Amino acid sequence: MAVVSRYTLALHILSWLAFRAEKKDEFLPSDRIANSVNTSPVFLRRILGQLAKAGLVLVQHGGTGAGWKLARKAEEISLLDVYEAVVPTPLFELHHSQPNPKCLVGKGIQPALRDIYEESEVAMKQRLAGTSIAELVTSSLAYGSAQAEPGFEH
Amino acid sequence: MAVVSRYTLALHILSWLAFRAEKKDEFLPSDRIANSVNTSPVFLRRILGQLAKAGLVLVQHGGTGAGWKLARKAEEISLLDVYEAVVPTPLFELHHSQPNPKCLVGKGIQPALRDIYEESEVAMKQRLAGTSIAELVTSSLAYGSAQAEPGFEH
DNA sequence: ATCAATGTAACTGAAATAGTTATATTCAAA
DNA sequence: TTTGAATATAACTATTTCAGTTACATTGAT
Numbered sequence: 001m002a003v004v005s006r007y008t009l010a011l012h013i014l015s016w017l018a019f020r021a022e023k024k025d026e027f028l029p030s031d032r033i034a035n036s037v038n039t040s041p042v043f044l045r046r047i048l049g050q051l052a053k054a055g056l057v058l059v060q061h062g063g064t065g066a067g068w069k070l071a072r073k074a075e076e077i078s079l080l081d082v083y084e085a086v087v088p089t090p091l092f093e094l095h096h097s098q099p100n101p102k103c104l105v106g107k108g109i110q111p112a113l114r115d116i117y118e119e120s121e122v123a124m125k126q127r128l129a130g131t132s133i134a135e136l137v138t139s140s141l142a143y144g145s146a147q148a149e150p151g152f153e154h
Numbered sequence: 155m156a157v158v159s160r161y162t163l164a165l166h167i168l169s170w171l172a173f174r175a176e177k178k179d180e181f182l183p184s185d186r187i188a189n190s191v192n193t194s195p196v197f198l199r200r201i202l203g204q205l206a207k208a209g210l211v212l213v214q215h216g217g218t219g220a221g222w223k224l225a226r227k228a229e230e231i232s233l234l235d236v237y238e239a240v241v242p243t244p245l246f247e248l249h250h251s252q253p254n255p256k257c258l259v260g261k262g263i264q265p266a267l268r269d270i271y272e273e274s275e276v277a278m279k280q281r282l283a284g285t286s287i288a289e290l291v292t293s294s295l296a297y298g299s300a301q302a303e304p305g306f307e308h
Numbered sequence: 309a310t311c312a313a314t315g316t317a318a319c320t321g322a323a324a325t326a327g328t329t330a331t332a333t334t335c336a337a338a
Numbered sequence: 339t340t341t342g343a344a345t346a347t348a349a350c351t352a353t354t355t356c357a358g359t360t361a362c363a364t365t366g367a368t
Contacts (some may be wrong), residue, residue: 004356005247008267012249016259029313036257038249040358045314059314062366066313079270091278093159095166095192096326103190105170105291108298113162115293116233116285124245124278131270137259139269144262158325183344194327199345213345216335220344250357 003087010047010086011079012037014056014133015140018074027060027067047086054085074134080125082133091124092117164201164240165233166191168210168287169294172228181214181221201240208239228288234279236287245278246271 016036020028030041030048037044048068051057056077060066070077094113099106170190174182184195184202191198202222205211210231214220224231248267253260 003246005250006356007246008248009357011267012253012259012263015263016257019259027313031313036254036260038251038254038260041314042316042360043358046316049315060366061314062312062364064312064367066366068314092161094162096159097192099166100190100192103170104298105166105173105294106190106192106298108294108296109166109169109290111297112290112293113165116282116290120278120281123281124274127274127277128270136263136266136270139266140259140262142262143265144258144260160325181344185344195345196329196347197327200347203346214335215345216333216343218336218338218343220335222345 003091006047007083007086009037009039009044010051010082011133011136013044013047014051014070014074014077014082015137017057017068017070018133018137019141021070021074025069027058027065027069029067033068050086051082054081056081056085070133074137075132077133078129079131079133079136080129083125083128090117091121158241160201160240161237163191163193163198164205164236165287165290167198167201168205168224168228168231168236169291171211171222171224172287172291173295175224175228179223181212181219181223183221187222204240205236208235210235210239224287228291229286231287232283233285233287233290234283237279237282244271245275 013033016033017028020026030045033048034041034044048057048059052059052068052071056071057068058071059068092113094110099109101107167187170187171182174180184199187202188195188198202211202213206213206222206225210225211222212225213222246267248264253263255261
């Protein structure tokens with residue numbers, strides 16, 4: 001295990017909102033999203049809250065048309081934007097208990113690793129930055145449309 | 155949290171063995187390693203066992219000179235070799251509960267994500283492949299030697 | 309005023325991780 | 339062949355994280 005599945009759920013949420021936005025510009029409630037993602041609406045709202053803080057979605061609190069929608073076009077949201085919004089911690093963990101500072105290796109290994117870990121994380125993020133939610137939707141539909149069951153109301 | 159700290163410990167173990175190997179070619183016991191890493195010898199042996207399976211270290215089971223040493227030169231062990239040895243799972247997690255297959259997005263998003271996740275993981279690994287244990291030792295010593303306490307017996 | 313929605317605190321259950329304890333096994337060397 | 343310094347491994351504990359649920363207060367368009 002590594003990068004939390006919460007990130008996958010965030011991408012699913014945004015893809016679904018983008019897919020819906022192509023048909024109609026409206027706020028959509030969390031339990032409609034939960035129907036596609038197959039997860040609790042409360043859990044999704046926690047993720048949606050993080051996405052809202054990062055400026056990726058807009059929220060309508062009360063009233064009949066309450067819910068969520070994309071804050072900007074799906075072409076302008078990269079998978080890295082979403083990563084930064086929901087994954088706050090660095091990719092690699094250092095030691096839990098500090099290494100022995102009396103040992104030359106133990107003394108210097110943490111800053112040495114920090115450099116390498118940082119660069120590896122950047123390499124991963126650059127790949128994420130190269131794809132948008134719009135492209136993810138296109139790709140998902142290409143994979144899914146072949147055998148999707150017809151007549152399903154979103 | 156993300157990539158387990160076990161990976162950091164594995165890199166520390168190998169760096170320490172490489173550092174020691176420069177002075178003398180011998181098997182070194184896990185509690186000597188534990189003195190630098192500052193962790194339980196039993197836990198370290200679990201990691202050392204994984205490294206041995208991957209062919210990165212050699213083990214001497216019984217007798218007076220029992221312990222561990224590098225199976226090949228530190229220049230020929232990359233940080234990616236170590237990653238593959240101790241991190242068995244993919245970097246990104248997909249959904250825990252399957253998305254709704256009746257939804258076009260839910261149907262296709264997993265294979266779409268698999269492609270992108272795979273490429274992101276490869277990008278990260280390529281950076282790890284570019285550094286060897288020998289280089290990590292050199293870098294650690296550069297960071298550590300400035301203020302390390304003198305007179306420490308490894 | 310209604311009520312369909314969100315916001316959030318508090319909880320549960322499951323899993324992973326780090327680390328420990330105890331015991332059996334290995335094998336070089338005396 | 340006995341010794342003993344080491345590893346191998348099972349079983350256990352404590353901590354944390356994560357996903358997901360329940361319950362309730364709040365919001366605000368109509």
